[in-house]
Structures are given as C-alpha cells and as structure tokens.
Amino acid sequence: MSFWSLETIDRINDRVGRVVSLLVMGIIGITIWEVTLRYGFNRPTIWVHETSEHLFAISFLLGGAYTLSKGGHVRVDVLYLRLPPKKRAALDVYTSVFFFIFIGLLLYLGIGMAWESVSVLERSQTPWGPYIFHVILMVPVAAFLMLLQGIANLVRDWRRYRGEGR
Amino acid sequence: MSIELITLILFISLFALIFSGIPLAFALGSVSIIFTFIFLGTSSLYLLASRTSGAMFNYIMIAVPLFMFMANVLEKSGLADDLYHAFHIWMGPIRGGLAIGTVLICTAMAAMSGVSAAAVLTMGIIAVPAMIRRGYDKSIVLGSTMAGGALGQLIPPSVLMVVYGGMAGVSVGKMFMGGVFPGLLLSGLFILYIAIRCFFQKELGPALPKEEREKITWGMKFRALRAIILPTLLIISVLGSIFYGIATPTEAAAIGALGSVICGLIYRRLTWDLLRNACLNTLKSTCMVMWIMIGSLLFVSFYFGVGGADFVKETLVGLKVDRWVIILGMQLTIFFLGCLMDPAGIVLLCTPLYIPIIKALGFDPLWFGVLFIVNLEMSYLTPPFGYNLFYMKSIAPEGVTMADIYRSVTPFVLLQGAGLVLCMVFPELILWLPSIMVAK
Numbered sequence: 001m002s003f004w005s006l007e008t009i010d011r012i013n014d015r016v017g018r019v020v021s022l023l024v025m026g027i028i029g030i031t032i033w034e035v036t037l038r039y040g041f042n043r044p045t046i047w048v049h050e051t052s053e054h055l056f057a058i059s060f061l062l063g064g065a066y067t068l069s070k071g072g073h074v075r076v077d078v079l080y081l082r083l084p085p086k087k088r089a090a091l092d093v094y095t096s097v098f099f100f101i102f103i104g105l106l107l108y109l110g111i112g113m114a115w116e117s118v119s120v121l122e123r124s125q126t127p128w129g130p131y132i133f134h135v136i137l138m139v140p141v142a143a144f145l146m147l148l149q150g151i152a153n154l155v156r157d158w159r160r161y162r163g164e165g166r
Numbered sequence: 167m168s169i170e171l172i173t174l175i176l177f178i179s180l181f182a183l184i185f186s187g188i189p190l191a192f193a194l195g196s197v198s199i200i201f202t203f204i205f206l207g208t209s210s211l212y213l214l215a216s217r218t219s220g221a222m223f224n225y226i227m228i229a230v231p232l233f234m235f236m237a238n239v240l241e242k243s244g245l246a247d248d249l250y251h252a253f254h255i256w257m258g259p260i261r262g263g264l265a266i267g268t269v270l271i272c273t274a275m276a277a278m279s280g281v282s283a284a285a286v287l288t289m290g291i292i293a294v295p296a297m298i299r300r301g302y303d304k305s306i307v308l309g310s311t312m313a314g315g316a317l318g319q320l321i322p323p324s325v326l327m328v329v330y331g332g333m334a335g336v337s338v339g340k341m342f343m344g345g346v347f348p349g350l351l352l353s354g355l356f357i358l359y360i361a362i363r364c365f366f367q368k369e370l371g372p373a374l375p376k377e378e379r380e381k382i383t384w385g386m387k388f389r390a391l392r393a394i395i396l397p398t399l400l401i402i403s404v405l406g407s408i409f410y411g412i413a414t415p416t417e418a419a420a421i422g423a424l425g426s427v428i429c430g431l432i433y434r435r436l437t438w439d440l441l442r443n444a445c446l447n448t449l450k451s452t453c454m455v456m457w458i459m460i461g462s463l464l465f466v467s468f469y470f471g472v473g474g475a476d477f478v479k480e481t482l483v484g485l486k487v488d489r490w491v492i493i494l495g496m497q498l499t500i501f502f503l504g505c506l507m508d509p510a511g512i513v514l515l516c517t518p519l520y521i522p523i524i525k526a527l528g529f530d531p532l533w534f535g536v537l538f539i540v541n542l543e544m545s546y547l548t549p550p551f552g553y554n555l556f557y558m559k560s561i562a563p564e565g566v567t568m569a570d571i572y573r574s575v576t577p578f579v580l581l582q583g584a585g586l587v588l589c590m591v592f593p594e595l596i597l598w599l600p601s602i603m604v605a606k
Contacts, residue, residue, distance in 0.1 A: 017446070021445040021449035024231045024232070024445055024448050024452075025235075028420045031416065031417055032420055032424055035421065049225060053222075053224070057222035057223065059452070063452070066450070067453040072451075073191050073453075073457060074190055074510075075190060076190070076507055078506055078550050079186075079187070080187030088187075091186060091187060094186075096188075098193065099196065102192050102195035102196040103192075105199050109211065109212065113215040136219070
C-alpha cells in the first residue's frame with residue numbers, strides 16, 4: 001500500500017472524523033458549565049453560546065467527508081437498489097458529476113470567503129466578539145476533504161463498473 | 167422564462183436527481199447551483215457562501231447532536247433491560263401485557279430520547295425474542311415494537327422537531343410541548359388496540375402461565391419499580407427545564423446528555439469505547455442532517471430568489487378551494503414522501519416551501535409543525551423506506567422474515583393515521599400544553 005492510494009484518503013478522513021466527533025462532548029461540557037454558573041452562582045457566561053456554535057460548525061463541516069466515506073449521506077434508493085450492481089456503479093459514475101459541481105463550487109467560493117475572512121482576522125459582531133475566521137476557514141477545508149473522498153469513491157465506482165473488483 | 171416553467175423544470179430535475187440515488191444533500195446543492203447559475207447569473211452564486219454560514223452559526227441546531235448523543239448512550243446504558251424486567255413482572259399476567267408493556271417502555275424511552283432508533287433497537291433485542299418465546303403472535307410483537315419506537319420523534323425531546331423549529335422559526339420548546347398529547351394519544355391507541363385484540367384472541371398474546379405468575383411476589387414487584395426512578399429523573403430534568411423556561415432546548419439537551427452518561431455510570435456499562443462509538447454515530451447522523459440543511463437553504467435561496475414563494479402562495483390561495491383541502495393535500499404529499507425518503511430530509515425539504523403557505527392560509531405554524539411530525543410517525547413504518555423496518559430486520563430473531571415485518575405494521579399505520587386525523591379535528595390536542603408553558 002503506497003502513500004498515494006485511495007486508502008490514504010480513507011485514512012485521513014477517518015482520522016479527521018474521529019477527532020471532530022469528540023467535539024460534541026466539549027459542547028456538552030461547556031453548556032453544563034454555563035447552566036451551573038447561571039443557576040448556581042448567578043454568573044452567566046458570555047462565551048459558551050458562541051463557542052458551542054463554533055465547535056458544532058467545525059464538527060459537522062469537517063465530519064462531512066467522514067460521513068461520505070461511511071456512506072452516511074442518506075439517499076433515496078428505491079429505484080437505485082433495483083439495478084444490478086454493474087449498472088449501479090455506472091449510474092454512480094454519471095451522477096458524480098453533480099456531486100463535483102456542488103463540492104467544486106463550494107471549494108471555490110469557500111476559498112474566496114475564507115480569504116476575505118482570514119485577511120482581516122474576522123471577529124463576530126457580538127459583545128464578546130470572538131474570532132470567527134478559523135470557523136469560516138473550515139468551509140474550504142471541508143470542501144477539499146469532501147472532494148478527495150469523492151474522487152476516491154469515483155475511482156472505486158469506475159473500477160466496479162469495469163469489473164475490476166475493489 | 168416564466169416562474170411556472172422554472173418551477174416545473176426545477177422540481178422535475180430535483181426529483182430526477184433524488185431518485186437516481188445521489189445523496190439528498192448533493193442533489194439539493196447541485197440543482198440549486200446549476201439553476202442559480204443559469205437563471206440568476208454568476209454574481210448570485212456568492213449567495214451560496216452566505217447561506218452556508220446560515221447553517222454554521224445556528225444555536226438551535228446544536229440540540230440535534232446533543233439529543234442524538236443522549237440516545238446513543240442511553241441505548242447502551244442497560245436502563246432498558248431493567249425497565250423491561252419491571253414491566254414483565256407487572257404486566258405479564260395480563261393478556262397481551264408484554265406487548266402493552268413494550269409500548270409503555272417505548273413511550274418512556276421516547277420521553278428520554280429524540281430519535282426512534284434507540285427504542286426499536288433496545289426493545290428489538292430485549293423484548294421481541296422474549297415475547298416470541300412466550301407464544302406471542304409475531305405481528306403483535308413486531309408491530310408494537312416498531313410503532314412504539316416511532317414515538318421517539320413525537321414525544322419530546324425530538325430531533326425532527328428541532329430541525330422543524332430551526333427551519334420554520336418556531337420555538338422548539340413549544341414544539342416539544344405540542345408533541346406531548348399527540349404522542350400520548352398514539353401510545354394510548356396502540357395499547358387499546360393490543361389490549362382489545364389480545365382479550366378476544368388470547369392466542370395472540372397469552373398471559374404468563376399460572377405457575378410463573380405465582381412465583382412473582384409483591385416484594386419482587388416493588389423492587390422492580392426501582393427501574394423507573396432514573397428514567398423519571400431524566401425526563402423531569404430535560405422536559406421540566408424546558409417547560410419552566412429554566413433552560414433552552416439546547417441546554418436541556420446537554421443536561422440530558424450528561425444524565426445519560428450518569429445512567430451509564432450507575433449501571434456500570436460506561437466504557438471509553440461506548441462513548442467513542444456514541445460520538446461517531448452522532449457525528450454521522452448530524453453531518454447527514456446538516457449537509458442536507460445546507461442543500462436545502464441553497465435550494466430555498468434560489469427558488470425564493472426567482473419569486474417562487476409568492477408564486478406558490480398565490481397559486482394555492484387562488485385555487486379557491488377550502489384551506490383544509492390544501493392542508494390535506496400537504497399531508498398526503500408528506501405521507502407519500504415518507505414512504506420513500508428520510509424523515510429529516512422531508513422536514514428540511516418541505517418546511518421552507520410549506521411555511522409561507524401555512525401562514526398565508528391563517529394556520530398556526532406550531533400546530534402544523536406538530537401535525538407534520540405526527541404524519542412522519544408513519545414514515546418510520548411505511549415500506550419501502552421505513553427506518554424502523556430496517557432496524558427491526560437487522561436485529562430480529564431467526565424466523566422473522568421481511569414479509570412478517572411488513573405485515574405487522576398495517577394496523578399500527580392505520581392507528582397513526584387515525585391519530586393524525588384527531589389532531590387535525592381537535593387542534594387543542596397540540597396547542598393546549600404550549601399555551602400554558604411558563605417559558606416565553
């Protein structure tokens with residue numbers, strides 16, 4: 001197994017998914033902290049609300065490619081499953097065009113958006129006013145990971161279509 | 167090009183893509199992008215970027231992963247085993263009692279978790295084999311477990327209600343309270359049905375044999391009741407804090423998630439592996455929902471950008487039919503989509519299209535939202551795409567075929583339909599509890 005193989009892409013996204021999946025426990029932790037401070041000590045925080053938004057955004061953006069690699073993006077497969085495996089692979093190859101249009105454009109626009117945000121070190125317009133450029137930066141990163149996974153899936157579909165096994 | 171034609175081409179392309187089997191999120195996303203490019207031009211594509219941030223900085227939707235995490239942990243916490251034992255002792259002596267007990271446990275689990283999978287998977291593993299061993303009829307066993315499991319989305323907390331609230335701008339707390347009585351109504355209808363059928367056809371759900379009944383002492387009965395302490399505390403802390411306005415739904419979800427972890431600790435089932443798997447499952451389901459949401463926001467942004475909202479509203483209002491006919495039409499659409507599509511996907515797709523119409527017709531979006539979820543209860547049981555059918559098949563004991571599973575749901579889907587009609591005829595079923603809520 002060389003470094004430049006489809007498995008490398010799977011491994012990267014698996015690793016990223018495993019790491020960002022833990023963020024949900026962080027959200028639970030800080031939210032409990034906020035509720036405790038508010039009722040126990042009458043001292044609500046100003047940072048929990050936005051920090052949980054950021055953790056949430058980072059986790060579902062970066063987890064998108066992980067979900068794709070595990071086949072977790074739900075599809076309507078009533079007709080799809082009636083096709084023989086080979087035709088299914090062919091259909092997957094055709095419809096991947098639409099996937100690449102979506103992800104390609106998200107990547108392109110995401111880079112523009114992130115560039116603007118990072119170059120001014122964008123902050124949010126709230127009393128606390130934390131940095132948000134790093135969250136925006138996750139849009140193109142997520143799109144890039146999705147693109148990699150999409151390419152890996154396409155190669156596999158193509159091989160299945162040509163009957164070359166996995 | 168006229169808006170009529172755009173609408174037609176847009177929806178035909180969208181459904182063609184959806185049915186060709188590409189994931190819903192990418193079907194919505196790519197159709198919106200291509201249409202935006204053709205009809206609104208390159209400059210409007212920048213909307214895409216700002217729409218994505220609408221999904222990103224969204225406090226309400228954080229409740230989705232938190233409730234999913236809670237359900238994932240509870241499912242493995244061992245709490246359901248104890249509950250089943252208690253109901254076995256208390257309800258076993260009645261005809262059909264174990265099936266009634268299963269519905270009751272599902273109702274309780276629905277009040278602790280916001281998904282349907284948790285109850286179906288745990289009861290499918292614990293209760294289904296136990297009931298079949300005792301000579302219960304397969305149809306009653308499978309049907310009651312799957313129908314009971316679907317209650318998870320109607321009885322608060324509920325992930326679907328969070329998604330609806332997030333899309334429609336309706337208070338999630340009020341949606342939760344609106345779901346309480348419709349949920350109990352359905353649960354009551356299921357129990358009534360099982361009780362009546364098993365009373366007259368005792369071979370469907372035989373009572374425990376005499377010698378086994380005599381082994382159950384009152385001491386055992388009361389000790390078994392300890393099993394309901396933790397669930398009760400959990401339900402009160404989550405739903406109570408929302409009802410009294412102590413916590414936002416997102417905060418209540420975090421409290422519930424912590425509670426589920428504590429339950430796991432008390433039952434000594436909590437391991438690092440369990441937590442890690444709960445996190446991974448949560449991530450997968452959350453990403454699925456959120457990427458569809460991105461696609462859906464893009465879709466709405468294009469369609470409303472070309473004037474679709476006004477067009478749909480004016481067409482339907484101009485139809486000069488009774489507004490209830492339109493509501494019925496919507497319910498039928500939801501039902502048919504429910505046979506084919508993921509329930510969360512249906513909420514994300516239909517809510518933005520339906521809400522302007524509902525408001526124009528003078529209906530309450532809160533009432534419509536709960537009605538929507540009651541309707542989606544059926545989508546968990548209707549083939550070919552019904553989650554609970556798949557869950558059941560994946561864990562059903564040997565000898566249970568897919569045909570058994572399909573057959574078993576019919577009476578329960580009819581009961582759910584009856585519940586839906588009742589909620590339409592008596593809106594108070596939905597609207598009363600939210601109206602007396604302490605929270606704003």
